[in-house]
Amino acid sequence: MTDQPRILTERRGHVLLIGFNRPDKRNAADFSLLQQLALAYGELDRDPGLRVGLVYAVGEHFTAGLDLADIGPRLGPNGLEMVPEGGINPWQVDGESLTKPVVVAVQGTCLTLGIELMLASDIVVAAESTRFGQIEVTRGILPFGGATIRFPRAAGWGNAMRWLLTGELFDAAEARRLGLVQEIVPDGAQFHRALELAEKIAAQAPLAVAATLANARLAERDGAASAEAALQPALARLAATEDSRIGMQAFVTRTPAVFVGR
Template identity: 40%
Template sequence: MVVQTETVADGVLLVRLNRPDARNALNMELRTRLAEVFLALADDPAVRCVVVTGSPKVFAAGADIKEMAESGAIEMMGRRILRLWKPLADCPKPVIAAVNGVALGGGCELAMHADIIVAGEGARFGQPEVKVGIMPGGGATQRLVRAVGVYRAMRMMLTGEPVTAAEALSMGLVSEVVADDTVLDRALEMARAIAAMPPLAVQQIKETVYAGLDGSLAGGLLLERKAFEILFASADQKEGMRAFIEKRSPTFEGK
């Protein structure tokens, strides 16, 4: 199985890339299975947070070059790769990428589909597509620029050279850097904390942030205000505020 899934705690689903012999290169089988997993979990109320990881040695080394080396343009168009990225991009649940080792090309783009990236100290991030005669095709020309700014993004894409975890943190590409042997534990700890939060509020935060990214400040603030007000119709809002007043732990049900 090229993608393994496991429920590791209440509300937390672990999604693991599993092509060890190919350094988790993203071939069509893996991409298709990953899209299927994300389509299913999007509508699963039992899933409140998702952690995506690779192995302790490599997150994902990029697209499977052997699979595409002799392909033509029409064949590449027919693969409709964007269709396979869409379930990840549209996932309504919070996604955390736990990155050890290299996240290159499509692997870096996969990590950037997450909402939070936890990286090991030895992790490396890069977009080396230019070195094999192509360019990023999984969103880096847009997501990387938005994450780190045009000048840092252009350096990574035009030279093809990777950055260290420390550099990625300083430029805003990752959320947190931890010891290599604690990456998955830290990501799961964070996922458990998010899964314990009110699901409707979590969903509205994610939806509002991304919906407002490409719009005006005024439009984004309007979206925020409407989402804020709508949450007062939820049972979780009443439970959360009553629990705060009564000095007890709340129990959120996503209602």
């Protein structure tokens, strides 16, 4: 780890802000950044007071991808081991999934692991001038943060291979067409819009949000039949919670619900 934090964290109510903080290097990810990011994801997952993560970047660019000068010598026979104790792999390609949703705000340049972080997250807001690129093939490696799995699933095979195999850059409009981005906003507005969405999610019943996310991921990983079999048991568990009672009471009285996560 370095004295200067590579990742900034801040609690904003029930939202954990997670900021890339290496603007002088266009937020390129060295080993310290990867480790600190994994620890921030671990904090988000463990803390019952946190309901949503918001990933953003300090400076003009989201990320220029891996700092290969720092990462290259660390690649061993098993690839890159970057998750310290207490952390969670932010790209979730090691069998462990985050149990809480993540919103991502991107701007400037968003390369390689940045796209893969978007694909591993749940909602993405992009500044309109953002440029994207899955450029690993131009560096003699392959995407190892999930793009080979999630990009074709999100965009369709040909749409994904068009960019995965050429390494060319594309714009925010194309990213939205491909399903990588959900909203495009004017430059400079991406963080505030992402925070609005994160706070909207955080205001919902956290157990219900987690159950919804888990069932959708179960369907994605194990297929529709597995997710279908889990629906009624999940509904029964949620119906017995205090939050379910709060939600029903709010419906009857037409007042806002304030959920407690129990």
